[in-house]
Amino acid sequence: MIRFQNDYGEGAHPLLLKRLAETNMEQTEGYGEDRYCRQAAQKIKEQCALKEGEVHFFVGGTQTNLTVIGSVLRPHQGVIAADTGHIQVHETGAIEALGHKVLTVPEQDGKLTAKQVEEVCDRHWKDASREYTVQPGMVYLSHPTECGTLYTKKELEELSAICRRRGLPLFLDGARLGYGLTSPASELTLADIAGLTDLFYIGGTKVGALFGEALVITRPELARDFRYLIKQKGALLAKGRLLGLQFDTLFTDELYFRISQEAVEKALLLKAAFLKKGYSLRYDSYTNQQFPILPEKDRKKLEETYGFTFWEEMGEGKSAVRFCTSWATTEEAIRQLVEDIEAL
Amino acid sequence: MIRFQNDYGEGAHPLLLKRLAETNMEQTEGYGEDRYCRQAAQKIKEQCALKEGEVHFFVGGTQTNLTVIGSVLRPHQGVIAADTGHIQVHETGAIEALGHKVLTVPEQDGKLTAKQVEEVCDRHWKDASREYTVQPGMVYLSHPTECGTLYTKKELEELSAICRRRGLPLFLDGARLGYGLTSPASELTLADIAGLTDLFYIGGTKVGALFGEALVITRPELARDFRYLIKQKGALLAKGRLLGLQFDTLFTDELYFRISQEAVEKALLLKAAFLKKGYSLRYDSYTNQQFPILPEKDRKKLEETYGFTFWEEMGEGKSAVRFCTSWATTEEAIRQLVEDIEAL
Amino acid sequence: MIRFQNDYGEGAHPLLLKRLAETNMEQTEGYGEDRYCRQAAQKIKEQCALKEGEVHFFVGGTQTNLTVIGSVLRPHQGVIAADTGHIQVHETGAIEALGHKVLTVPEQDGKLTAKQVEEVCDRHWKDASREYTVQPGMVYLSHPTECGTLYTKKELEELSAICRRRGLPLFLDGARLGYGLTSPASELTLADIAGLTDLFYIGGTKVGALFGEALVITRPELARDFRYLIKQKGALLAKGRLLGLQFDTLFTDELYFRISQEAVEKALLLKAAFLKKGYSLRYDSYTNQQFPILPEKDRKKLEETYGFTFWEEMGEGKSAVRFCTSWATTEEAIRQLVEDIEAL
Amino acid sequence: MIRFQNDYGEGAHPLLLKRLAETNMEQTEGYGEDRYCRQAAQKIKEQCALKEGEVHFFVGGTQTNLTVIGSVLRPHQGVIAADTGHIQVHETGAIEALGHKVLTVPEQDGKLTAKQVEEVCDRHWKDASREYTVQPGMVYLSHPTECGTLYTKKELEELSAICRRRGLPLFLDGARLGYGLTSPASELTLADIAGLTDLFYIGGTKVGALFGEALVITRPELARDFRYLIKQKGALLAKGRLLGLQFDTLFTDELYFRISQEAVEKALLLKAAFLKKGYSLRYDSYTNQQFPILPEKDRKKLEETYGFTFWEEMGEGKSAVRFCTSWATTEEAIRQLVEDIEAL
Structure with missing residues (x-):
């Protein structure tokens, strides 16, 4: 997981x-x-x-x-x-x-x-x-x-x-x-x-x-x-x-900013993948939290491999969920998740 | 007043x-x-x-x-x-x-x-x-x-x-x-x-x-x-x-209930007068508070003689107001107010 | 009482x-x-x-x-x-x-x-x-x-x-x-x-x-x-x-001050009576509260006729008590109490 | 220090x-x-x-x-x-x-x-x-x-x-x-x-x-x-x-107890040193805090090398102070302090 x-x-x-x-x-x-x-x-x-x-x-x-x-x-x-x-x-x-x-x-x-x-x-x-x-x-x-x-x-x-x-x-x-x-x-x-x-x-x-x-x-x-x-x-x-x-x-050598920026970039890769796949977003976020709206089937599929948070029922069998990145999110994890989104 | x-x-x-x-x-x-x-x-x-x-x-x-x-x-x-x-x-x-x-x-x-x-x-x-x-x-x-x-x-x-x-x-x-x-x-x-x-x-x-x-x-x-x-x-x-x-x-000889009932009866006389005149009511109250919705002109007219409370803007120049009766409200006051409502 | x-x-x-x-x-x-x-x-x-x-x-x-x-x-x-x-x-x-x-x-x-x-x-x-x-x-x-x-x-x-x-x-x-x-x-x-x-x-x-x-x-x-x-x-x-x-x-016509002063005067009559009788006082009060120290016998005797408050054990069978006067204390009540103190 | x-x-x-x-x-x-x-x-x-x-x-x-x-x-x-x-x-x-x-x-x-x-x-x-x-x-x-x-x-x-x-x-x-x-x-x-x-x-x-x-x-x-x-x-x-x-x-392998015990033992070495030197103690503590009562001269002398806490004035130019040990106190530090106490 x-x-x-x-x-x-x-x-x-x-x-x-x-x-x-x-x-x-x-x-x-x-x-x-x-x-x-x-x-x-x-x-x-x-x-x-x-x-x-x-x-x-x-x-x-x-x-x-x-x-x-x-x-x-x-x-x-x-x-x-x-x-x-x-x-x-x-x-x-x-x-x-x-x-x-x-x-x-x-x-x-x-x-x-x-x-x-x-x-x-x-x-x-x-x-x-x-x-x-x-x-x-x-x-x-x-x-x-x-x-x-x-x-x-x-x-x-x-x-x-x-x-x-x-x-x-x-x-x-x-x-x-x-x-x-x-x-x-x-x-x-x-x-x-x-x-x-x-x-x-x-x-x-x-x-x-x-x-x-x-x-x-x-x-x-x-x-x-x-x-x-x-x-x-x-x-x-x-x-x-x-x-x-x-x-x-x-706050030495801008560490705070560097690790923040990397996390945001990773989140935006997820955002792009969700949008490319045609999902809409609950909020149009440009930060480390992303809120795609997923059909139940796709949500369940992703839940087999990934942990993320239920946010809100959106009707018609869809729900908004939250994915967070952080300084600790690996490139490997993002690459794999993007691939799995594309494969939905 | x-x-x-x-x-x-x-x-x-x-x-x-x-x-x-x-x-x-x-x-x-x-x-x-x-x-x-x-x-x-x-x-x-x-x-x-x-x-x-x-x-x-x-x-x-x-x-x-x-x-x-x-x-x-x-x-x-x-x-x-x-x-x-x-x-x-x-x-x-x-x-x-x-x-x-x-x-x-x-x-x-x-x-x-x-x-x-x-x-x-x-x-x-x-x-x-x-x-x-x-x-x-x-x-x-x-x-x-x-x-x-x-x-x-x-x-x-x-x-x-x-x-x-x-x-x-x-x-x-x-x-x-x-x-x-x-x-x-x-x-x-x-x-x-x-x-x-x-x-x-x-x-x-x-x-x-x-x-x-x-x-x-x-x-x-x-x-x-x-x-x-x-x-x-x-x-x-x-x-x-x-x-x-x-x-x-x-709570001796039902004083509490007697004075309450008289106040409610007086309030309902007001309610009847407002309804008869064609005003609508903000709330359909059967107690000592009545909430008629008055056009500005009529509200101003009544304010010349009576004290009552502004409650809420209702749009189209109308506003809901509140009239309260109590054990102290006199029959004379009610009679006069009912007449003045009828005369609006 | x-x-x-x-x-x-x-x-x-x-x-x-x-x-x-x-x-x-x-x-x-x-x-x-x-x-x-x-x-x-x-x-x-x-x-x-x-x-x-x-x-x-x-x-x-x-x-x-x-x-x-x-x-x-x-x-x-x-x-x-x-x-x-x-x-x-x-x-x-x-x-x-x-x-x-x-x-x-x-x-x-x-x-x-x-x-x-x-x-x-x-x-x-x-x-x-x-x-x-x-x-x-x-x-x-x-x-x-x-x-x-x-x-x-x-x-x-x-x-x-x-x-x-x-x-x-x-x-x-x-x-x-x-x-x-x-x-x-x-x-x-x-x-x-x-x-x-x-x-x-x-x-x-x-x-x-x-x-x-x-x-x-x-x-x-x-x-x-x-x-x-x-x-x-x-x-x-x-x-x-x-x-x-x-x-x-x-605060009209000094009512507040007049009734206060009368109460204090009455309290000082009690104080004088207690002192004259040889009792000591827990506090040397010149206001409407008096705190004589009474032997148990005398306290009990007074309790037959008067209400007053136990204040504090003083040892040797004595206790301090409190007597309050107020605007409502009658001259008659004071006179009677002073007499009863003298008679102790 | x-x-x-x-x-x-x-x-x-x-x-x-x-x-x-x-x-x-x-x-x-x-x-x-x-x-x-x-x-x-x-x-x-x-x-x-x-x-x-x-x-x-x-x-x-x-x-x-x-x-x-x-x-x-x-x-x-x-x-x-x-x-x-x-x-x-x-x-x-x-x-x-x-x-x-x-x-x-x-x-x-x-x-x-x-x-x-x-x-x-x-x-x-x-x-x-x-x-x-x-x-x-x-x-x-x-x-x-x-x-x-x-x-x-x-x-x-x-x-x-x-x-x-x-x-x-x-x-x-x-x-x-x-x-x-x-x-x-x-x-x-x-x-x-x-x-x-x-x-x-x-x-x-x-x-x-x-x-x-x-x-x-x-x-x-x-x-x-x-x-x-x-x-x-x-x-x-x-x-x-x-x-x-x-x-x-x-709470694995009794680490909590082992490090506590070592700190207490070190504190008791200090206590023994103070007592041996003839100082009295503010409290008779058998734990990691020790409270010797020191004359001003000796207190000042120790303050040149050691950090400790003023506790309370005891009169006659003396004051109680507090020395704490902990898991981090070294044997070397204790040995040196004991020597310096003995040398007072």
């Missing part, structure tokens, strides 16, 4: 493991105050072209999301998100467990729009009874989205503009950020994202690390006392160096 | 005020442990035909809802409600502030159905990734609904049945329960409701009291340690006797 | 009931936006000599405490209080239920001192590991304290000064404030308290009202979005006028 | 790193549903002599503590702990952030006693006003304690007995459990602990792993829906295999 279910099925890129082994017996400060964390943060800030702001490292995405959102909002505020947003559908109510409502808007290819954010704000602030409803307090989006789609530069600029006008911190979940930045369809650089958002994270777990997400807080006032929050949520790793070292390695 | 905006514009039914004055200098236990609370609870249990269970008194509805829901759910559970449910739209995220998600389903005339509850449960329990989503933990509904509509006996029986099969406590918000029980369209008695739900409250604030809601917990295991919860949420009134005395009076 | 257990055993001062009856059929706005609330707030601000700031009305003390503290603190912050503070010992963990730790210091006659606050801050800010501990975020005190004692003007000035230097909002719980302000031992006026604290409340429940606490927020920035918080905590009374009207009446 | 500050200054025991490298390219299920997690859980249950119950893996201790405590308690309940307990002093209010009070008792050599637990329960349940206070809902202790001390078998049996009589789940924080079980002073086996507690965790972060704690829930009813809670708190590691593999390795 060759697994394409997700992008966290293997361990870490070998270079990261190698660095962990090399530095294993070094004695360092705990809790993220070691030189590797400092070095990694410095490299990330440089690549983000940030002069101020802070970088903090987390083990996982849900942890990052809940720590950030809990830090930013006051008790009567909620976070605006697409109704397919990860915080809305796949974190067991982690945001509500902090005390905050997720204010959803209907997704558009997995994205939300500046117009939707504006409407939520208008509806709230024009309502004479607004004190009986949750106040919009920030905006959450994923890039790439859970559907593999990408915000255009214009879309993110508009979102950024409306957020700033309305005083809403804009938080970008970049669990798969590498696959977005290196997509041929990408219009955004890391520095663009740093310039347009208030907080965002660079995903490591799904992009070559054993685990780890690097949160970038671009506005210093949002970083106030942030380490207290990390500790309170149980998110401060004792051996923080493990996070620092992995991100230091990923 | 004659106000029909809501059913809490005046103080209390005069009989309640009279009893408060008569007993004012009596010395009683505090915090709901006085004889008036005991008496009122006893009368309510009798009218509910309950042999076990408990009655607790609250000052207001949001307070009742949040104390009940916070007591019933475990941290990873949410409460199923219609998307127009009061807890979803008009309590400033009080449920989320406790840590729980509201799991909404599309309202059907302000109601949710047994089928919807079953679907939410099925979707959850059939999902292999269910641990990453919020588990349905109870069901919340309002009767009458926020739209003035009523559950039929069959609808409530079906909801009760599915809730019991799925182990979900069923909680009925009866902020306007009197107006439901005494509607000519009502198929349900107080004893029916006590038999079909696990927790429900009998609204006093909107039905003749200065303030107060009587929560009935029909299953003893759901009442365990309940007074701790009331206190923790700041909901334990020092002079609890005020609640006991008011409900004791309301 | 003549009850001296507490100061909330009866209903309301007759003048308040009279006003409730007189205005009962008036139609007003709900949720505290009526003219009585505005009028009461205005009168209170005047007596506080406040040009800015806001007044909000609550039904009870725990509700007020939890709404205020939840509004002021960020998630990693706690509230400093004496270990006998009401929020620490008698609110079923309401503050923790919001997510915040109570940072206790040992009481000194029920009070905390500026020095203690400074020490808590110093210990925190000098600790290299402070991020792993709760950050002091505000200070809570009661005046009079739960022990009937009073802060001197100097003590409150020092507390205010240290709080301002350290950026900690100072919140004063005035559940029995009237009995403090009118004590012969009082060094503080309402305007002094408004000038020295950032938030405080004027208790009504224990001082003549059916229920009600008037929260004064002296610094506008602490009042931001405050009504959202009140609603979310279930603390926004539908018929808010009941609160406005009661406080309007209490 | 040779570091004795803590037991998490290096990476992982080399055997664990080796296994991570060997299995790196294997594709496994995510989120702890892989074969390594199953294998590790099975081995742990066997060594605990448990027929039922569950094992779950966490990345860190605070995360484990907050997930467990939040899962066990109802909203009005608190957790009993020594006032030196980690949850009370070093987790930034993580327990309160869940909504729960820590009910502290004075530590006795870092421990709490069955008698103290009984007293807290008695005080609560005998209090007529208990509903206004937090109900004891579970007991938390550390073994070894934060002070390096150990519960005797009798002490833990008594605690277990009182907890069972009072219906309080007993939770043992074993962040340094290995150092306790292999201490020459230990009276307890892993199976003893599994038999006497309801939940406990076996610490990996401080005992040879890169990170990781293995939570053992000995009573199935406490494990209900537990994975939802782990996910909600952001504690479900995507590549859960990393935890499974490390614990599988630690």
